Amino acid sequence: MNVRDLARRALAARYIWAVVAILILLAVNLVRDPGYLAVAVNPVTENLSGNLLDILRNAAPILMIAVGMCLVISTSGIDLSVGSVMAVSGAVSMELLSSADGAPSAAFTAILLALLVSTVIGVVNGLLVAVVGLQPFITTLVMMLAGRGIAKVITSGQNTTARNETFRWIANGHVLGFPVVILLALAVVLVVGLVVRRTALGLMIESIGINARASRMVGIKPRGLLITVYSVSGLLAGIAGLFTVSTVMTVDVSQTGSAMEMDAILAVVIGGTALAGGKFSLTGAVAGAFLIATLNKTVVFLGVPSSATPAFKAVVIIVICLIQSERVRGYVSSRRRVPATRAKEGVA
Amino acid sequence: MSERAPIVEMRDISIEFPGVKALDAVDFRLFPGEIHSLMGENGAGKSTLIKALTGVYRIDSGSITVAGEPQHFSGTSDAEKAGIATVYQEINLCTNLTIGENVMLGHEVRGRFGVNWKATNKVALEQLARLGLEGLDPTKPLASLSLAVQQLIAIARAMVIEPRVLVLDEPTSSLDAKEVESLFVILRRLRDEGVAILFVSHFLEQVYAISDRLTVLRNGQFEGEYPADLPRSVLISKMIGKELEAFRSIDMTAQASSAQRHEATILDAEGLGRKGSIMPTDISLQRGAVVGLAGLLGSGRTELARLLYGADKADTGTITLRGKRTTLGSPVAALDQRIAFSTENRRDEGIIGDLTVRENLVLAVQAKRGWMRPLPRKEQDRIVAKYIEELGVRPADPERLIKNLSGGNQQKVLLGRWLATEPEILILDEPTRGIDIGAKADIQETVLKLADEGVAVLFISSELDEVVRICERILVLKDREKIAEIENGPDVTSQTIVGIIADHGAVVEEVAS
Amino acid sequence: ACGNGDGSDGSTDAGDGGTADGDLVTVGFVAVGPEGAWRQANEQNIQDTFTEEAGYELKFAPAANLDQASQISAFTSFVDEGVDVILLSATEGSGWEDSLRRAQEAEIPVILIDRGIEPDDTSLYVSRIAPDNMEVSSAVAEWAVSEFPDGGRYFVLEGPAGVSVVNERNEGWDAVMDDQPQFERVGAQTANWSTEEARSVFETVLSSEGNDIDIVFAQNDEMGLGAALAAEAAGLQPGVDVQIATIDGTQNALEALAEGRLSFVAEYNPLFGETAMEVVEKVLAGEEVESYIIVPSETFDSPEAAQEALPNRQF
Amino acid sequence: MRSDHTAAVAETVEHQDAQRRRWGALRARLLQVNPSAMPTAAAIVLFVAMLVFGEVSYGGIFQSNTLSNLLINNAHLIIIAVGMTFVILTGGIDLSVGAVIAFSSVAGVMLANAGWNPWLVMVVMVAIGLLFGLVAGTLIEFFNVQPFIATLATMFLGRGLASMLSTTPERLADDSPIRLLSRRITLVDGPGVNDLELTAGGIIAVVVLLGGFFVLHRTRRGRTTYAIGGSENAASLMGLPVRSTKLMVYMVSGGLAGVAAVVYTSRLGIAQNITGTGWELDAIAAVVIGGTLLTGGAGYVLGSAVGALVLGLMNVLIVRDGGINPEMTTVITGAILLVFVLLQRGVTMRRSDL
Ligand SMILES: Nc1ncnc2c1ncn2[C@@H]1O[C@H](COP(=O)(O)OP(=O)(O)OP(=O)(O)O)[C@@H](O)[C@H]1O
Ligand SMILES: Nc1ncnc2c1ncn2[C@@H]1O[C@H](COP(=O)(O)OP(=O)(O)OP(=O)(O)O)[C@@H](O)[C@H]1O
Ligand SMILES: [Mg+2]
Ligand SMILES: [Mg+2]
Helix, strand or coil: CCHHHHHHHHHHCCCHHHHHHHHHHHHHHHHHCCCCCCCEECCCCCCEECHHHHHHHHHHHHHHHHHHHHHHHHCCCCCCCHHHHHHHHHHHHHHHHHCCCCCHHHHHHHHHHHHHHHHHHHHHHHHHHHHHCCCHHHHHHHHHHHHHHHHHHHCCCCCCECCCHHHHHHHHCEECCEEHHHHHHHHHHHHHHHHHHHCCHHHHHHHHHHCHHHHHHHCCCHHHHHHHHHHHHHHHHHHHHHHHHHHHCECCCCCCCCCHHHHHHHHHHHCCCCCCCCCCCHHHHHHHHHHHHHHHHHHHHCCCCHHHHHHHHHHHHHHHHHHHCHHHHHHHCCCCCCCCCCCCCCCC | CCCCCCCEEEEEEEEEECCEEEEEEEEEEECCCCEEEEECCCCCCHHHHHHHHHCCCCCCEEEEEECCEECCCCCHHHHHHCCEEEECCCCCCCCCCEHHHHHHCCCCCEECCEECHHHHHHHHHHHHHHCCCCCCCCCCEHHHCCHHHHHHHHHHHHHHCCCCEEEEECCCCCCCHHHHHHHHHHHHHHHHCCCEEEEECCCHHHHHHHCCEEEEEECCEEEEEEECCCCHHHHHHHHHCCCHHHHCHHHHHCCHHHHCCCCCEEEEEEEEEECCCEEEEEEEEECCCEEEEEECCCCCHHHHHHHHHCCCCCCEEEEEECCEEECCCCHHHHHHCCEEEECCCHHHHHCCCCCEHHHHHHHHHHHHHCCCCCCCHHHHHHHHHHHHHHHCCCCCCCCCEHHHCCHHHHHHHHHHHHHCCCCCEEEEECCCCCCCHHHHHHHHHHHHHHHHCCCEEEEECCCHHHHHHHCCEEEEEECCEEEEEEECCCCCCHHHHHHHHHHECCECCCCCC | CCCCCCCCCHHHHCCCCCCCECCEEEEEEEECCCCCHHHHHHHHHHHHHCCCCCCEEEEEEECCCCCHHHHHHHHHHHHHHCCCEEEECCCCCECCHHHHHHHHHCCCCEEEECCCCECCCHHHCCEEEECCHHHHHHHHHHHHHHHCCCCCEEEEEECCCCCHHHHHHHHHHHHHHCCCCCCEEEEEEECCCCHHHHHHHHHHHHHHCCCCCCEEEECCHHHHHHHHHHHHHCCCCECCCEEEEEEECCHHHHHHHHCCCCCEEEECCCCCHHHHHHHHHHHHCCCCCCCEEECCCCEECCHHHHHHHHHHCCC | CHHHHHHHHHHHHHHHHHHHHHHHHHHHHHHCCCHHHHHHHHHHHHHHHHHHHHHHHCCCCCCHHHHHHHHHHHHHHHHHHHHHHHHHHCCCCCCCHHHHHHHHHHHHHHHHHCCCCHHHHHHHHHHHHHHHHHHHHHHHHHCCCCHHHHHHHHHHHHHHHHHHHCCCCEECCCCCHHHHHHCEEEEECCCCCCCEEEEHHHHHHHHHHHHHHHHHHHCHHHHHHHHHHHCHHHHHHCCCCHHHHHHHHHHHHHHHHHHHHHHHHHHHCEECCCCCCCHHHHHHHHHHHCCCCCCCCCCCHHHHHHHHHHHHHHHHHHHHHCCCCHHHHHHHHHHHHHHHHHHHHHHHHHHHHC
C-alpha cells in the first residue's frame, strides 16, 4: 500500500468531494479571519476552544443520526422520524431530570429511559416496515408527526428545563480540555462501524438494499435485519437528542431536532450512499455530517443574512452534487469514458 | 448475397470497460434478408456489440453505418427510428404494466381521445398471435407470466415496429422446442421479406438450423465471418480458441449415471401443492441421484422447485426429509436443511447486482453462518478462487461488480454460490440458461460429479436433451400436474418425453417407472 | 319539531346568533398550537377561562406546523359549523380578508387574539386584544440606549425570516436604534426561536467578533438563554461582559434575570383570557367594544425586579 | 300472433341475457381490475367512511358549505398532489413544491404590484414553476443527482430566493384580476353561508386532475411515466424516451406548483416567503394515501386527489371535535394516517393473497 495507491483509493471514493468542500469552506472562513483555525486554551474555562472544536461539537448530533440514516438508506429505506425521536429523547430526559434532584444517578436513569423510548420508536418503525410491509417513507413520516406529538405530550407542551451537572457534562464537559461530546460521538460511530463492517451485518444490509428478493433466496432474513436497522437508527437519534438537549439543558419540543432528518439524509447522500439503497459508506456519512456542520457554522461566521441562508446552502449543495456527477468529472478528466447509459440497474 | 450492400456495417469497434477490453476492433456486417448468428463464449462480447450498435454503450472507436449512413445512436429509441428493433439478453419489460402495454409501449394506437386502448390491445393481440400466444389476455398484468412467456412478449414487442433489422440476443434461452420452432418459422418469414436478423444463441443446433452466416467473436476480438456450413468442430474451435479435445467429454457422460440405481431417499414429498400454481405432486430425491423435471413452458416446474425450497409456502402435502417430517417455511429453513436452489430468474432473484463477484459467491454461506460469524477473508478468497477456477468465470476478477459480468458468467457465479454451501440437496432451475457450450459441458459434469459425491440433485431444464443426458429419473409435468415419472435408460430420448406430453389427455394414465 | 340537542344541528342555527348547545356559548378558537412557552401560557389561559362552568364550549383548533393554510381551513370550518364566536390567533397577519368577510356574512363575530391583521381593516373584526410588539421591542431598545449612553455593538437573534412577529419586533427596535448612531449593529441571524440554535449561532458570532459584543437583543426568551449559555462557554460573564435582553418574560427568563445571566426582560403578556371573555360577553350582548385593546406589559430590568415578580409568575 | 309473441318473448329474454352478460362482464372487469387499483379504491372507500363518521359524530359534514370548502380550501393541495403523482410514478420525489410556491407567489405579486399585466403575471408564475422543474430535472437527468437531493436543493433555492425578494407579506391589490380566481360562484344558495359554491381555483384543481388523468392514462408520455417507475433501465432499453419524460415530470410538478401558487395567492390576496412550508410532505402524504407506490410504477392520480381531500377532511374533523389537546393533534394526525395506510395495506394484502 504505497502513497499513490492510497491517493487513488481516496479519489475513487465519492465522499472525497465532501472533504474537499469542507476544506474550501474552511479556507473561505480563513480568508475572512486568518485566525479562524486557531485552537487555544481559553484562559477562563481552561478548556480548548476554537472554531474547529465548535464545528466538531455541533457535528455530534448530526453524526449520530447520519450514521443511523446511512444504514437505513442502505436497505433502500428512509427514516424521517429521527428529528422527532431526538425531541422525544430530549423530552423524556428533561422531564425526568426536572423532577429529580441533581444526582448523577438521576442522569443515568434519564439517559437510559430516553434511549429506551427512542429505541422503542425505532422498533415500531421496523415492525411496520418489515412485518406489516408499509413503505418506509410513509411509516417514518407518520412517526415523525406522532413523535413530535409524543414529545409534546411528555412535557405537556412546555419547553422543559432541568439542572443536572452530570447530564450537562455530556455536551459541555471536557476531558483533558477536549469536549466530551465529540469523543462520545466518535466512539459511537466507531462501535457502529466495527459492528457492521467486522461482522457480516453490513454486507447483508447492503444485499437486501440492492435486491431484497434475491437476498431472501440466499437465506438472508430481511425482517430481522430491517427491524435491527430501524432500531439502531432510533437509538442513535435518541443519543443525538441527548447531545442536543444537554448542551442547553432545555428541550424545545417544537424545535429540538426539527428538520434534522434532512440534514442527515443530505450527509448520507453527499457521503456517497445512494438513496436507492445498496452499498453504503459510513465514512462518507461522517464526512457529510462534518460538511453540514461546517456549512451551518460558516453561514453564521460569514454573517450571511438569515433570508439568504437557504439560497446559500442550495448553491453549496448543487455545486457538490455537480462535482460528484460523472458527467462533470468526465469533463475534468476527459480520458475516462462515460457510458451513454448509466449502469444503474432497474431495482426490482 | 454479398454483392448487396450491408444494412448494418460496424467497423473497428472498440469498447473498454474499467479493467476489461470488451470489444477490440471488431468488424461486423449484416445484410438485408439474412439471418446472421453472432457466436462466442460467455463474455466474448456479443451483448456488448449489440449494445454498441444500438447506442446503449458509447463506442471508444470505430464507425457504425446503417443503410449507408453513418450513425451515432444514443439509445434504443434512436435505433428504433432507424428501423432497428432489439431484444436484449436480460428481458427488459415492465412488470408493473399489462401484457398489451408491454408489447405496445411507445407504439400505442392513438385515437381522438388519446390512446385508444381497445385498438391498442387488439394490435397487441395480433402481434402475440404471430408467436402463437393468442391465448393471452393483453389486459392482464405482465407479472403473471413466467419468464419464458415474457421472453416471447419481448420478441412480440420488437416486431411491432416492423423493423428492417431485428436483433435478438439469446431469445431462445428459456424457450422449449415448440416455441423455438414457431419462432424460427417467423424469423424465416421475416428474412424472406427482407428483414436482416441478428441472432445470438448458445445452442449450436438452433444456430445451424436458422443461420445464413456466422460471425465469431473471441475474447472481444473479431475471429471471422463464415457461411453457415462451417463444420461444427471448426466453429467450436474458433469460438474457444483451441482444438476440440476438451470437448469430447459431453457425449461420454451422456446417460452415464443411469447405470446404477440409488435407493437412499433423502427427501420425499407427498401431495405437495399450492393453489393456483401446482397441483398436489409426489416427488422423491435420492442421495447420489439426478432427478429431472421436464415439461413445457408454464408446466409448473419452477413452482414445484420453489415449494421444495420454501421460497413459496405449500398449501397441501407433506415433506419428509431424512426420514423426518418437516415444513419448509422459508429459504432460511431450507438452507439449514442443506437444500440449495438456483433460480431461473437470474436478474430478479439471483444476482445482487451492486455487490462484487466475491460477495455474491459467499453470500449464501455467510447467510447460513449468520451475521455474527463473518466468513474470514482468507476463507472467502479460498472459496471464490475455487469456484472461479472450477466454473471458469471470466473475467476471473473477484472484485468486479457482478452486474458487469456477461450473462453466462453471472450464471456461473450463482452456481458457485450454491455449491459453496455444500448442499445435500441441490435444486437447479435452468442452470445452463445462457451458458456457452463449453461451460455447459462443464456444468453438466459438475452436476454429475456432485451426484457421485452423494448429493441429491433436482435438475430442471427446458433443453430436453440435457435432461435426458444427465438425469436418472425424469418427472414429466404438464399443466401444473405431474403426468409421468420415467426411469431413464438407453431407449429414452427427448422424443420419448415429447411423446408423453403430447399423448397425455389421450392416454389417461401413463405408466410410472 | 324534533329536538336534537346534541349540537349536530349547528349549521341550521348559524346566523341567528343563538346558542346552539343548550346554554353553552360555542367559541371557536383558531389557535397557533405548541410554539413555545409564551404561546403555551396564552392558549392555556384562554382555555382555562372559557370553561363550561363559565358557560362556554371552547372548540380549540391549533394550526398544523404553524401553517396558515391549516388555520384558514379551521376558520372556515368554524364558520360552516356555525359557532357563536370565533377567536382568531393568527400565525400570520395577512391574507385573512376573505375568511373574515365570510364570517361576517354568517354573522359570526370574530375577535383577534394577539396577532392583528394586515391591512388593519377594523370593519372585518370586532376587536383585537393583544400586547403591542412594537412597543415591547422599543422598550428593549430604550433600555439599551439608557444602559449604554455611549453606544455599543449589538447583535440581534431573530426568529425565522419573514414571520410577522419578527418583522414587528425588528421594526420596534429599529425605530429607536435608527436615531442612535453611537450603536453599531454587528449583525442579525435567525436562531428559529430555539435555545440550542441560539447557542450555536452566538458562539460563532462571538468567535468571529473576538468576543466584542456589548448587547444581544434576543427576540424571545429561549434564544436569549441560548446566547447566555454561549457567552458562558466562551468564558464571558453574561450581565457583565455582554448584556442580553429578551422579550416574552417567561419564568425561565426571569429566573435567569434574577441570577444576573440576562440583563433585561420585556414581558409580552400572554394572560388576557379574562379580557377576552369580557369582550365576548359584551359582543354577544350587543354592546360596543373597542377595536384594539392593548394588554399592558411590564419590563424587568434588574435581578430584584425579577425576584419580586417570580413568585406569582404563571408562565 | 303466437309466433309473434314467442318472438317477442325470445327477444326480451335475449335482451335480458345480453344485458346480464354485459353486467356480468362489467362485474368481472370490476372485480379483476388491475390489483394496483386496489389501494386507490380503498382510499376512496375510507374517505367516504370518514365523511360518514364525521357526519355521525359531529354533524354538519354533508352540507353544501362544508363540502364546497373542502374542495376550495384544498384546491392548491390537489394541484400539487397531481404534480407530485407524476414524479412519484417515475420513482422520484419532489421536495421543492412548497418552496416553489413561495417563490412563485412572492415574485408574482411583486410583479403585479410593479404594474405588470396580471394575466401575464399568472403566466410568469407558472413559468417560474416550470423553470424550477427544469433545473431539478436537469440536475437529476443530466448530472445524475438523486431526486431527493436535487429537489432538496431547489427547495432551499426557492425558499432562499423568496426570502431574498421579500420577508414581509406582499399584498395584491383588491381589484387585481388574480383575485378573481377565488371569487366564489354560488351554485345553490342555501340559508346563511350554507351555499354550494365553487371558485375558479377549485375548477382549476378539477381540470388539472382530469388533465393529469388524461396524460397519464391516455398518452404515450403517461405510459412511459409508469414504465420508468416499473424499471427505468428496462424503459430505456425498450426505446422509450426516458430522459425527456423524466424532465417532463419534474416540469409538470414545478409547473403545477406554479399553478397552485396562482390559486393560493388568489385566495389569500397576499404572498409570503414562508408560504408552503411543509406542503411537500402534505402532497407526498396525499399521494401515498391515494395508493401510489413511492417506489413508482403503480398508482392513480385520482387517488392523490382523494388523498388531498382526506388530509383536508382530517383537519376539519379535528376542528369539529374541538376538544383535542393541542399536544395530541400531531399524534392524532399521525395515528389517523397510520390507520389509513394500515387499512389500505390490509385490503391490498387480502387481495393479493387470494
Ligand atoms: N457494464 C459493464 N461494465 C463493465 N464490464 C462489462 C459491462 N458489460 C459487459 N462487461 C464485460 O464485457 C465483456 C463482454 O460481455 P458481454 O455481455 O458482451 O458478453 P457476451 O458475449 O454477451 O456473453 P454471454 O454469452 O455470457 O451473454 C465481459 O467480460 C463483461 O464482463
Ligand atoms: N412470478 C410469477 N407470478 C405469478 N404467476 C407466475 C409467476 N411465474 C409463473 N407464474 C405462473 O405459473 C405458471 C407456471 O410457471 P413456471 O415458471 O412454474 O413454469 P415452468 O414449467 O417452470 O416453465 P418455465 O419456467 O420454463 O417458464 C406460469 O404459466 C405462470 O402463469
Ligand atoms: Mg450476452
Ligand atoms: Mg421455470
